Amino acid sequence: MTPTSWSRHRLRSGDDFRAVTRRGVRSARSHVVVHLALLPQAPEAPRVGFVVSKKVGNSVVRHRITRRLRELVRAHLDAFPAGSTAVIRALPGAEQLPFADLEDEVTGALGSAVRKLERRGTPSGAPR
């Protein structure tokens, strides 16, 4: 894998977050939820966004979880289908998890989300 800039894979707009969490498939583990969707007009490179709400902890805890998630997503970028968009949401208690366990939860949830997406067949996000 050629070195790439992380900023190409970032998800920023609130509209994109809403589109993925509403139309995409969802797969959960005990401390993490993965939403995945194939949106129209999406670029070839997969994009990922994070949601860590205030219920998870204070600012330090939320930042630490976001950094860990970003780090392990960067290591597993090739696990995301081309052209897909993902949102990973952390649940309360995630800061207690060792990094390796968090990695298992995210990759496991991502795997089942990909299978769900393939079973659905047609690209989701089609207009109603």
Next chain:
RNA sequence: CCAGUCGGCCGGACAGUCGCGUCCCCGCCCGUCAGGGCAGGGGUCGAGGAAAGUCCGGGCUCCACCUGGCACGGUGGUGGGUAACACCCACCCGGAGCGAUCCGCGGGACAGUGCCACAGAGAGCAGACCGCCUCCCUCACCUGCGGGUGCGGGCGGUAAGGGUGAAAGGGUGGUGUAAGAGACCACCGCGGUCCCGGUGACGGGACCGGCACGGUAAACCCCACCGGGAGCAAGGUCGGACAGGGGACGUCAGAGGGUGCCAGCCCGAGUCCCCGGGUGGACCGCUGGAGGUCGUCGGCAACGGCGAUCCGAGAUGGAUGACUGUCGAGAACAGAACCCGGCUUACAGGUCGGCUGGUCCC
């Protein structure tokens, strides 16, 4: 050494690999130039003592620029420090402690108003329930014929004692008295005048008064001093998109505004409301400052003057993570968003120093 008290400092360190943000250099790409872009390489720097809560004070920016009175809010011993403060330092007073030291919203209750429940006789120009005492009346008893004692009743005196209460109109001791009482005396307290010390809060002394004037102002209030409003989403530059319609008031005899009201002064040709539509980009502000360190001088200190030296974040969906190794070892609270000075609150562990009390040794 033990116990205590006050203050300062640290807030895991080092090394390696991968990864992120700012800035600089190189490289590559676009462009006629100006310049712009990048996924490559190298270097530099990269959260806190509270970055927090947003409780005060300022800087900065804008508001047609800001005066006076009222209202509202804040501050509240004195003197300093400071850009300023509700902060800091020193001192005074009161309280706690053997002490070092700590705590105090610490002006005014003879400008006025209000409140002081329950209990209690009486609670604000107070008051006689029990008690104590003089005198008078009835009755009984004793008698040395002057009177005395006792039960009951009455007119009074009395704030020493009991009892109520947070608080009962100076305290303690004596003189005095029928019993009592600042009625009188001593000391203490209180008030006044004068003298001395101090910049001052205040302290000390002498004399006089002779007790009159309870508490509450974090109750209304009075006094002194302070406060124009909004906030970096301030404000500005560039670029882009769209669609306009209706109503109210007004254009110098002037709507409206100067963020409470009135007056003064000033600005002034547009202002406000409703329906509908569009944008929601980039850049500046943006970090070099009441800055840190060291020396020296002034000051009890807070702090200030001078000189030298250093540059220590600047994001914009918001940068610090992953793995490994070593070390008196897995440790706390916690993440900048315009900046600074404070306050308050949270906090594992460690470390240094001053002082106090006790014990032991020389």
Next chain:
RNA sequence: CGCUCCGUAGCUCAGCCCGGUAGAGCAGCUCCCCCAUAAGGAGUGGGUCGCAGGUUCGAAUCCUGCCGGAGCGU
């Protein structure tokens, strides 16, 4: 960034301005009525007044600081 409001019984709220007794409705429990249930009637328990300091003789109430929860403006 700038503000506002609210924490009182299991639940929904009074009481706070102007300090002395904490109260209402529903719910709960006991009894009556009824063959039985609901309804109705009578009675009854239950509150660190969010937390901690302070002012006062005395604080749910006044002051200060925290904690938690809603909401508004830009």
